[in-house]
Amino acid sequence: MSSLGHQIATSVLVVGTGGSGLRAAIEVAEAGIAVMAVGKRTAGDTHSVMASEGHNLIPTAADRWEQHAADTLRASCLLADPRTALVVARSAARAIHDLERYGLRFDGSGDRGIGQRDLGTRTNPRAAFPVDHTGPEVQEALRERAERLAVPVLPNVYVTRLLVDDGTVFGAYGFDLVNGSRYLVHADSVILATGGHTRIWRRASSGRDENTGDSLRLAAEAGARLRDPELVQFHPSGLIKPDIAAGTLVSERARGEGGTLLNNLGERFMTRYDPGRMELSSRHKVALAAYTEIKEGRGSQAGGVWLDLSHLPRDTVLMRLPQVHQTLLDLQMLDVTSDPIEVAPTAQYSMGGVWVRPQDSSTDVNGLYAIGEAASGLHGADRLQGNSLIELIVYGRIAGRAAAEYSAKLTGQRRSPGAIRDAEGDVNRLLAADGDQNIRAMQRSVRDLMTRHAGIARDEAGLTAGLAQLEEVETRMVDGGVHVDIGGFQDLAHAFDLRSTVLAARATLECALERRETRGWHIRSDYPDPSPELQVNLVWTPETGVRREPVPPVPTDIAELMRDIPADGKPRP
Structure with a gap:
């Protein structure tokens, strides 16, 4: 101590x-x-x-x-x-x-x-x-x-x-x-x-x-x-700017009250993905649609799409969506009753x-x-x-x-005492680290590779590439530098955050590679359907990697109350 x-x-x-x-x-x-x-x-x-x-x-x-x-x-x-x-x-x-x-x-x-x-x-x-x-x-x-x-x-x-x-x-x-x-x-x-x-x-x-x-x-x-x-669940509409508030969610009530989604051509693109329900489609369909528009070049310059409320009566927005209106005024000085909101799919929930x-x-x-x-x-x-x-x-x-x-x-x-000494030594070693690799830059590298290769839609080649890039970051971590200054010990915290980020990324990538199916929020573009063999939990440790574990059976009385569940385990809209 x-x-x-x-x-x-x-x-x-x-x-x-x-x-x-x-x-x-x-x-x-x-x-x-x-x-x-x-x-x-x-x-x-x-x-x-x-x-x-x-x-x-x-x-x-x-x-x-x-x-x-x-x-x-x-x-x-x-x-x-x-x-x-x-x-x-x-x-x-x-x-x-x-x-x-x-x-x-x-x-x-x-x-x-x-x-x-x-x-x-x-x-x-x-x-x-x-x-x-x-x-x-x-x-x-x-x-x-x-x-x-x-x-x-x-x-x-x-x-x-x-x-x-x-x-x-x-x-x-x-x-x-x-x-x-x-x-x-x-x-x-x-x-x-x-x-x-x-x-x-x-x-x-x-x-x-x-x-x-x-x-x-x-x-x-x-x-x-x-x-x-x-x-991992992605929300369809997170703010892109300002940087300090990027990811702030725009409530789904905005779509529920009549908000429309537009691409950079001004098209109401949900007609391509769910013409029946349009913006009222399920959350994962809306997020996947926005992701596809952006990936195929029909997104905004900053990599988003537009959520438009300007066609709604002003009183409707002020009465029914006051938090959305005030949030955009505070963060962007944007009046949503007259201007669209630039949004993109955003990681929301583990x-x-x-x-x-x-x-x-x-x-x-x-x-x-x-x-x-x-x-x-x-x-x-x-x-x-x-x-x-x-x-x-x-x-x-x-x-x-x-x-x-x-x-x-x-x-x-x-x-x-040995466990305590190990914990203390771990902190001491990081405090003494004076390598030339920037901790925050390595964190951004991980976030970029996860967004590129393990975002809403995934495939074998992308996940494999993501793991290779992650290994490069793990190699660079050895030469990380930690700098304590007058502002406190935040850089030390970032170093531990990076360790957590890298471990979480590896677990996510390896399990996503193993789950060769599309089920719920796990969307594999190369395996578009659910696999009955993968109606299992994937359990991971750093030592053993990925192992499959059976999901316990559903009690009969509960199973009888489940509606629209086909044999492949994928709920219908």
Whole structure:
């Protein structure tokens, strides 16, 4: 430890202070077990605040939790773990009530009950939503509840390594992003809630230094497996500019209210891809259509297409799409009532992640849990809208309770001085690195190759080329240079981000190469149809590469509720 180091002990350590992390910490605190949460951002500046779609629950007698589970499995193209889908569907209503208990007020709550919104691709409207923006309000309610419970939350702490001894986690090691002081946190159990890996593409809805694959690297280096990292959801309409806000999403409600998509010829190009539903087609069809227009040279000069609202009555835009209108004014000084918006498909959500057990979100490493976008199992090849937020709350509670019980049952605390020395030495070596290869430039190289070779549409030649280019980056990393300056230790964080990005990219490329089929969001232009042989999960580790794992069978009563699922596992529109 350095002279400025901090040594802390707690029963449960939560890494990540977004929605899932705070919900887990709340559960541990309410169980009377010591807990601490650390995050490289503040609790109010997390990816969870980006969500706006609402939470799925079962609000009426006309809907049943079994139908919610069936809809989830249908949407997943039969790659979701049915046991996970059942857990989330059964627990959704309780999760909503927990949020109300923390002070969140949903639209229509009180005497009128909770209102619900239809988000598409489901049999019944079941998305509960706050009066204003879902993500920020949920995050604020959780933050306030954690404060009332006096949960210690440490911001600006970058976790570089999980500490493991003989297959059992016993804490984490990291540093302060501002002053570089080290943190050694001993813990009986650790909950990983550090998001997904969408930032390894050039355009992503996540913030600049989040979702770089931290979860995948930390888990894999600790000895856990990854599942289906190739399954990533792309949003059809992310902003291209300004650079600082590139990837900011334009709500799909813009298309729902009558927005049209145009190419650089002024053509309403969805006539070529879905003339029946046009812009109201499924999300992956719209994203693929935009990608195709851009790739074939009919996109904008900056590599996008145009989302046009100017033909709509001004009052309609101001009343029905106020957030879209205000966001474009703030970011681009663009009035969407008169000018079109330049957008492009944007990496939005990691549907794969760390392999976890459905009953408690535990991993292969004793005492280690993963939740939220860090975990896998619920979404398969396509995420049912409304499920990401409810998953945070459901498994935040379940994993928090499991981690607390695991800690309470321990008769002693495991420690390994060697593991601690290795973690410390890792940071010291990077701080001493003075090579001529720029860390940020190498990150951009990875994002560029992933966008070029493993974006929305993929093929064998492109994925193989992507792996070859990734190997070049891995070779250059040896000569990386880290420079600490008056602005803090952000360059050191970028060096660890690069490690995470490279590992996440390799897992994604190798699994995408193995999945020689088109299923949900995994689109192989050289294998355009689903393969019954690939109705499996792809499990990956750095040591073993890709292995196939059977998906557990769907219970008969749930299978009977699944609609329009043909034998090949590909849902019909």
